[in-house]
Amino acid sequence: MTPTAAGEPHATLAADHVPSVAVHSGVAARGRIELRDVAVEFPRRGGAPFKAIEGVDLQVGGGEIVTVIGSNGCGKSTLLRVIAGLLRPSQGSVFLDGSPVVGPDPRIGLVFQEPRLLPWRTVASNVGYPLELAGVPRAERRTRVAELLERVGLAAVPDILPAQLSGGMRQRAALARALALEPEVLLLDEPFSALDAITRERFNVELLELWGRLHTTIVIVTHSIPEAIFLGDRVVVLSGRPGRVAAELPVEMPSPRTLDRLDAAVVSDAARAIRSALGEDAA
């Protein structure tokens, strides 16, 4: 029942991990996430409440990429929603840079499993939507949107409606939208799960390149072991029902990470560790 019992304590704390990133600028220390003994329960009609996650302690350093992996229904998306402030934990609390997260926060950008573009708006208008809601003047919005579209490779199609885009391009637009408010933290909920394997690999590489430039903190939920290893500085393995942290595994892969490194021994070791952590849960 205690949170630490299930979680394998790990020496690699966020703070130790940051320096490799902090070279970029002084901002890397921002975007620190901390979860303390977080539990989420959903009320159930005529029964005990459903526990989605329980006793989750997690620290993510500023500028770190953490992947969260687990089987379906283990509370991965719930965990992400709690960090995003979309869901109030029934116990424990979430901190961003030391202050508690009590609701949706402009410092956090969110990419959902589906692109969630407004179908009646053009790509540019979708990307600029957060700026519009935040009251950014039109002229400034236009320049910002142009930059964002450039960044995700959609500069050629600003006036197209989402329905006319491929799945990959829609997800690019969603990523650009999540970056619009220049968040310190980017949360991605299985963002590539609807894409084909080839597109998906390319997206992973591009995401790392993007991270290399922005140095935002990134938390990615995935159920792909190779993806978790390739993207993560650290892989958090979640066990199911209720979701707890079963293990936190550092990935010692030299940067820059490229796709050919996916075959390295480091990766197979990491994969074995993840599988065993997942397996313990199943047993």
Add this chain to the structure above:
Amino acid sequence: MRSTVLLSLACAAAFLGLWKLIVVVGNYPPFILPSPEAVIARFIGAWADGTMAPHAAATLLEVALGFTVGAGSGLVVGYGLGRSSIVARLVSPYIVAAQATPILALAPVIALWFGPWLLGKVVIAALIVFFPVAVSAMVGIRSVDARLLELGRSLRASRRQVLLTLEIPAALPSIFGGLRIGVTLAVVGAIVGEWAGADRGLGVLVNIARGSLFDIPLMFATLGTIAMFGVALYLVVVLIERRLIRAR
């Protein structure tokens, strides 16, 4: 595009031809079924000599005001019904009951309360427009994708921003379905209201032409005017709809 125009013209010609054929074959006297050319001549004449215009203007005003009031309140109530299931449960029985009572049966009561002037017709037209617009707005608001609402919440959209940028755009196709029905019903409501008591309006002119004047071609010309108003107003709604939905 051009072939569609030609086809429409051919269709209209076929309609008039069939009408003429029935008159000739059935050998009907003009006071039962006047020939199309007689009606068209009377139509032009009635507009030229100023018989039609004041009545048409009166009806058009009733339709415009009745539609505005009915559609406006329908949108507001429909939004409330869509947003709150408690409101829907409490209010919808009355709305359905009001709709299920035939407007023809209600019209004399309304005329009694509001008198034979403009207000009575506006109330009747508004009443009959209200229901389809309220229902379509309710359905439209409920059709908003919950995932988009969550997106709005994650971006800290205000209540007003959610309404303007998520709910209304998502509900528009459904709302326009209701407005299309509503605008034709507004014409029906105005005419019914005039029948229940009025001194002018196209409904009144139909009665005058049939009764005191016994000018059956004028009666048909008036019916034609009413129908044309209905079609024209419907087209206006469709054009506005295209405009709004293309601008998306």
